[in-house]
Amino acid sequence: MSRPLLYLSYKQDMALLNTSGKRFWTAVLAIMAVSLPFLLTDDLLVVLATACVASIGAIGLNLVTGYAGQVSLGHAFFLAIGAYTAAALSGDPDSTRLIGFGITSVPVWLLAAGLVAGLAGLIVAPLAARLRGLYLAVVTLGLVFIGEHVFKHWRDLTGGVGVGRPAAVPELFGIQFAVDGSLFTKAQKLYLLMLVLLVIFGVLARNLVRSRIGRALAAVRDRDLAAEVIGVDVTRYKMIAFAVSSFYAGVAGALLYVMIGFVEPGSFNLGMSVQYIAMVLIGGVATISGSVLGALFITLLPRVTRELPAVLPFISSSSAAGGITVFQVETILYGLLIIAFLIFEPRGLFGIWIRLRTYWKSWPFSH
Numbered sequence: 001m002s003r004p005l006l007y008l009s010y011k012q013d014m015a016l017l018n019t020s021g022k023r024f025w026t027a028v029l030a031i032m033a034v035s036l037p038f039l040l041t042d043d044l045l046v047v048l049a050t051a052c053v054a055s056i057g058a059i060g061l062n063l064v065t066g067y068a069g070q071v072s073l074g075h076a077f078f079l080a081i082g083a084y085t086a087a088a089l090s091g092d093p094d095s096t097r098l099i100g101f102g103i104t105s106v107p108v109w110l111l112a113a114g115l116v117a118g119l120a121g122l123i124v125a126p127l128a129a130r131l132r133g134l135y136l137a138v139v140t141l142g143l144v145f146i147g148e149h150v151f152k153h154w155r156d157l158t159g160g161v162g163v164g165r166p167a168a169v170p171e172l173f174g175i176q177f178a179v180d181g182s183l184f185t186k187a188q189k190l191y192l193l194m195l196v197l198l199v200i201f202g203v204l205a206r207n208l209v210r211s212r213i214g215r216a217l218a219a220v221r222d223r224d225l226a227a228e229v230i231g232v233d234v235t236r237y238k239m240i241a242f243a244v245s246s247f248y249a250g251v252a253g254a255l256l257y258v259m260i261g262f263v264e265p266g267s268f269n270l271g272m273s274v275q276y277i278a279m280v281l282i283g284g285v286a287t288i289s290g291s292v293l294g295a296l297f298i299t300l301l302p303r304v305t306r307e308l309p310a311v312l313p314f315i316s317s318s319s320a321a322g323g324i325t326v327f328q329v330e331t332i333l334y335g336l337l338i339i340a341f342l343i344f345e346p347r348g349l350f351g352i353w354i355r356l357r358t359y360w361k362s363w364p365f366s367h
Contacts, residue, residue: 002043012292014210016203023337034254042187044258049187051299058279058291059205060248065277066286067209068241069221070128075249075276080268082113083248084157086168087115087263094256099156104171106193110174110254113168117250118243125239132224144270151265164264167257178261190259197255198292201248206288208244217241221286271331278334282341284350293349298334305330 003267017023037045057079061257089109091100103109124143128136137231151158170177170193177189207330208214219227228234257263262314275298283294305326308315316323 001184002030005329009186012274015208016210034192037188037191040183045187045191047299047303049191049194049259050256050295052191052198053252053258054257054276054279054299055198055292055341056201057249057252058283058295059202059254060144060245061210061276062280062286062288062291063205063239063248063339064218065280067214067221068217068238069224070238070241071133071300072128072139072140072242072245073270073273073277074124074143074147075245076270076272077140077143077274078117078121078246079253079256080147080151080248080265081117082245082253083167083257083263084151084248085108085116086113086254087165087257090169091166097161097316098165104169106170106172106177109168110197110251113254114247116248117253118247121246121249122239122243124246125242126235126240126257129235129238141270141273144268148265151268158265159262161264161266164262167261167263167301168254170258178258195250195254201251203291205248209288213237213240218286220254233334274334278338280299280349284344284348287348287350289353290348290350293353297349301334302326302330 012018017299021164021252036048040048044303050054057075061075061287062073064072088099089112091098091102099288105282126140126141152161155163157165170190172193175181175189178186178194179191180186189260209217216227216232217231217240218239219232220234220241252269257267279294280291281294281297282297283292284290306317308329309317314323315329316325318325341348347354
């Protein structure tokens with residue numbers, strides 16, 4: 001009789017998919033994800049593509065907040081750097097108003113966006129490595145306000161408030177993802193592209209946290225003084241966490257506005273940072289899967305709240321109609337959900353899944 005949970009080596013225990021059940025359900029999820037473009041309408045595919053991009057950004061924030069224990073409220077700043085780096089590289093080089101270099105190849109501007117944002121994170125990291133808790137949160141919060149001021153006034157790069165600029169143009173192997181094709185629509189192509197990128201960056205992050213670096217980050221998170229005593233270079237690993245997190249944020253920012261084709265500098269505010277904090281806390285801190293679940297939940301939430309005016313008359317769809325708006329409801333829900341999960345389920349949606357899985361594994365026994 002086979003023993004699926006009996007590991008004969010440490011390498012086998014640390015494998016990415018170390019049980020037959022995980023391999024089977026991963027294959028099922030992959031088949032379902034690939035089949036969605038042929039089952040759903042284009043508007044839903046755009047929402048799911050946005051959720052895939054948001055998942056990449058949430059994974060990055062989880063690396064520094066969940067795995068390294070460094071509270072960061074400046075994620076919107078690094079998202080903006082990635083978005084404008086990509087937009088500038090792929091922009092029209094003949095434009096007299098905006099910076100542009102005409103590089104539309106996805107790997108080039110995507111990697112550049114991540115590297116520039118990662119470099120910015122590396123510059124901030126030495127200061128952040130000397131702080132913790134509320135002090136670190138305030139410093140990273142300051143980045144958001146600095147970024148807002150810079151991006152609103154650097155019109156050659158951003159186009160200015162209320163004007164904006166075209167987002168990065170996605171093109172790969174001659175395939176233009178931002179236009180409808182003969183076989184696939186624009187939404188179908190963008191969804192498949194974002195899904196593939198999510199899988200790539202998700203696997204890379206999962207391998208990172210399973211490595212020596214991931215174990216060092218966990219030690220720093222749990223008790224940095226104890227980690228330093230046993231030989232962990234705390235400053236070095238905090239800098240690595242910020243750099244990698246910023247790289248992921250830059251990649252997410254580069255992709256985030258590709259669906260709508262337009263970037264506006266007022267988008268990268270404190271509200272966006274709070275959204276990503278909500279993704280991490282609601283999905284599950286220090287879990288890659290939780291980051292994806294949280295991003296999917298927060299991205300789909302506006303889709304639900306937009307339907308509230310038809311059900312609840314006192315909620316309006318715009319501020320001009322008076323009363324409470326769906327946007328205010330969304331903000332209130334973010335706060336309530338964060339509080340509720342922190343109190344009742346600190347491990348988030350991933351923790352709920354773990355509870356259910358454990359229950360069915362032990363059923364009908366109580367323990």
